Amino acid sequence: MRSVGVVVILAVAIALSISMLIARDAVSTKINTVRASTGTTITVSPKGFFGFQGGGTALTTTQINGLLSLPNVTAVQESLSEQLKSTQTSLISPTPAGQLGQQFGSSAGSSGGSSTSGSSSFTFTIPIRVIGTNSPGTAVVGGANGGGTEKLTSGKAFSPTSTSDVAVIGNTLATKNKLKVGSTFTAWNTKITVVGVFSAGSTFTDSNVLMPLATVQKLASASKQVTSATVVVNNINNVASVDRAVTKRLGSAADVTSTQATVQSELAPLNSVKTISTYTLIGSVIGAAIILLLSMLMIVRERRREVGVLKALGATNRSILTQFIAESTTFTVLGAVVGFVAGIAISSPITSALVSASSGSTPSSVGGFVRGSGGGPSFTGGGSGFTPPSGSFSRSGGGLRFGGINNTLTQIHTSAGWSTLAFAFIAALIIAALGSSVAAATIVRIRPAEVLRSE
Amino acid sequence: MLKVENLNKTFHTGAGDVHAVQNVTFSAADGEVVAIIGASGSGKSTLLSLLGLLDAPDRGSIDINGVQLANLDSAGRTKYRSTQVGFVFQQFNLIPNLTAKENVMLALEFARWPKEDRGQRAEEMLAMVGLDAGKADRRPAKLSGGEQQRVAIARAFAAEPQLILADEPTGSLDKSTGQKIVALLREAATKQKATVLVVTHDEKIAQQADRRLEIEDGVLKEIA
Numbered sequence: 001m002r003s004v005g006v007v008v009i010l011a012v013a014i015a016l017s018i019s020m021l022i023a024r025d026a027v028s029t030k031i032n033t034v035r036a037s038t039g040t041t042i043t044v045s046p047k048g049f050f051g052f053q054g055g056g057t058a059l060t061t062t063q064i065n066g067l068l069s070l071p072n073v074t075a076v077q078e079s080l081s082e083q084l085k086s087t088q089t090s091l092i093s094p095t096p097a098g099q100l101g102q103q104f105g106s107s108a109g110s111s112g113g114s115s116t117s118g119s120s121s122f123t124f125t126i127p128i129r130v131i132g133t134n135s136p137g138t139a140v141v142g143g144a145n146g147g148g149t150e151k152l153t154s155g156k157a158f159s160p161t162s163t164s165d166v167a168v169i170g171n172t173l174a175t176k177n178k179l180k181v182g183s184t185f186t187a188w189n190t191k192i193t194v195v196g197v198f199s200a201g202s203t204f205t206d207s208n209v210l211m212p213l214a215t216v217q218k219l220a221s222a223s224k225q226v227t228s229a230t231v232v233v234n235n236i237n238n239v240a241s242v243d244r245a246v247t248k249r250l251g252s253a254a255d256v257t258s259t260q261a262t263v264q265s266e267l268a269p270l271n272s273v274k275t276i277s278t279y280t281l282i283g284s285v286i287g288a289a290i291i292l293l294l295s296m297l298m299i300v301r302e303r304r305r306e307v308g309v310l311k312a313l314g315a316t317n318r319s320i321l322t323q324f325i326a327e328s329t330t331f332t333v334l335g336a337v338v339g340f341v342a343g344i345a346i347s348s349p350i351t352s353a354l355v356s357a358s359s360g361s362t363p364s365s366v367g368g369f370v371r372g373s374g375g376g377p378s379f380t381g382g383g384s385g386f387t388p389p390s391g392s393f394s395r396s397g398g399g400l401r402f403g404g405i406n407n408t409l410t411q412i413h414t415s416a417g418w419s420t421l422a423f424a425f426i427a428a429l430i431i432a433a434l435g436s437s438v439a440a441a442t443i444v445r446i447r448p449a450e451v452l453r454s455e
Numbered sequence: 456m457l458k459v460e461n462l463n464k465t466f467h468t469g470a471g472d473v474h475a476v477q478n479v480t481f482s483a484a485d486g487e488v489v490a491i492i493g494a495s496g497s498g499k500s501t502l503l504s505l506l507g508l509l510d511a512p513d514r515g516s517i518d519i520n521g522v523q524l525a526n527l528d529s530a531g532r533t534k535y536r537s538t539q540v541g542f543v544f545q546q547f548n549l550i551p552n553l554t555a556k557e558n559v560m561l562a563l564e565f566a567r568w569p570k571e572d573r574g575q576r577a578e579e580m581l582a583m584v585g586l587d588a589g590k591a592d593r594r595p596a597k598l599s600g601g602e603q604q605r606v607a608i609a610r611a612f613a614a615e616p617q618l619i620l621a622d623e624p625t626g627s628l629d630k631s632t633g634q635k636i637v638a639l640l641r642e643a644a645t646k647q648k649a650t651v652l653v654v655t656h657d658e659k660i661a662q663q664a665d666r667r668l669e670i671e672d673g674v675l676k677e678i679a
Contacts, residue, residue: 309544309550312542447510
């Protein structure tokens with residue numbers, strides 16, 4: 001009966017350690033997956049800048065280029081966002097302002113769109129958005145322009161260092177203005193040649209104009225100004241340190257947004273679960289060893305006379321130790337088998353409970369909104385800072401939006417592989433070895449003469 | 456033939472030295488049953504421990520059939536004990552989770568008897584001590600005190616040792632059973648030509664022995 005009790009207690013301890021190991025592995029996998037999916041970029045924008053709605057003072061190319069000297073920075077992509085009012089361009093905006101555009105336009109009339117006001121109505125026209133970038137390759141395929149899904153449908157991108165009066169335009173804008181590669185339009189009283197047309201699948205994004213950074217700086221009288229930059233880090237593990245270095249370098253001039261840092265705060269509950277499960281894992285293995293150790297010690301003490309008799313009859317220490325180690329190993333193996341099965345069975349609900357409890361206690365994870373002013377100018381629709389709806393996990397200019405990340409993070413799949421089985425085996429060995437050690441030392445010290453004299 | 460000369464054992468305690476065995480000298484022939492009488496604390500159990508190689512003497516010699524045993528190391532004592540010494544205890548001290556037969560076989564295992572002979576030898580020994588054949592597969596808890604002591608005697612004699620040490624073998628038994636047990640010891644000693652030392656405080660039991668020795672304060676003397 002006592003043996004059954006020892007096996008049951010060991011099984012509970014081993015089940016707990018197995019479930020904690022599985023929980024830890026599952027959470028680690030989730031953390032790594034989320035971290036890997038966030039990329040290795042850091043977004044820099046002028047302090048207080050948020051699309052065309054925010055304020056702040058533009059950064060300079062000198063400031064941004066200086067970031068290239070920071071350790072682990074492999075590239076810095078710069079961009080300058082400008083708006084073309086109807087009076088500044090021959091282009092006609094393809095995007096109707098709509099109810100929301102009118103609403104935002106009237107409340108922020110100076111934010112860029114053209115407007116006419118009569119005695120009883122206000123008409124707002126969405127401005128054309130121009131993005132000057134020094135990384136047109138990445139811009140076109142998802143860098144400075146922010147969409148992430150843009151693809152050239154015709155023509156080509158301009159050179160990163162180009163100072164020509166050229167542009168790559170969205171296909172919605174191209175269609176509205178009957179433009180194609182080789183066509184021209186005017187902006188800031190300058191003739192601009194269309195060298196490419198892209199499609200991003202979004203009416204808003206496809207209404208944008210991409211131009212060389214130097215060209216936009218010159219034409220918009222924004223010499224050396226930058227409204228956004230994307231710092232590319234060489235390794236996902238260095239993002240946090242580079243984030244700190246960029247923040248320190250630019251000081252109060254810029255808002256530095258690292259998706260890693262943001263995600264890190266979102267992952268805090270999972271990291272807590274990982275820590276808890278690690279400590280519980282270690283504790284339960286040690287606990288199991290102590291349980292076995294005390295049990296074996298009790299058994300040896302109770303059978304002290306028997307050990308003395310065996311020695312009197314000529315048994316060697318080795319033969320007696322072998323017998324007791326076999327007993328403790330049997331207890332451990334039985335406990336490990338039962339505990340392994342039970343641990344796998346309870347690992348999923350325990351992991352869910354841990355994650356739920358931990359997520360629920362972390363306010364930052366509620367709501368799932370992350371600032372979206374990413375690598376390029378932020379998506380601002382309707383003319384004045386309207387953030388378009390995003391999916392549960394969508395990129396935004398190098399930034400990440402986690403609409404409902406909570407749901408994503410708490411959906412953790414648990415599984416037990418060979419490594420778990422190997423752990424159970426090794427843990428059982430450690431438990432058996434620790435559990436037997438003191439008992440073995442006690443057995444060796446038993447002197448048959450003393451035991452038999454006590455009769 | 457057992458020869459003991461000038462055997463001494465002193466225990467160093469907080470209250471001072473206790474001379475448990477002092478200059479003990481005696482001898483016993485093969486097949487002879489010798490009773491050692493003494494009060495509690497007189498040193499008889501210590502003497503038995505020394506003779507049974509469970510403890511090492513401070514001085515003196517123990518000689519069994521010409522082999523000096525007192526100076527053997529721990530491993531040597533263990534080996535000699537398993538083959539040349541048999542113990543019979545007051546509390547029987549059978550291994551509780553083994554059957555009567557397995558208890559006897561255990562002694563044979565320690566003495567490294569051939570594995571295939573152990574079962575038959577154990578059955579022969581149990582038959583010799585008069586245990587019903589049907590009880591050979593019972594565990595000690597299912598046997599009476601007398602039956603358990605019979606099993607213990609069978610275990611003690613199984614490996615054909617030259618010295619049997621019986622420490623109060625009748626102490627837990629009624630008078631009638633006790634006398635039968637001593638008679639059994641005598642019979643086995645004669646049959647196997649083993650020297651049997653019986654420690655007892657029961658004068659009537661001692662009178663069944665061939666010789667009687669008395670120990671007092673660690674000093675042994677012959678009783679006429």
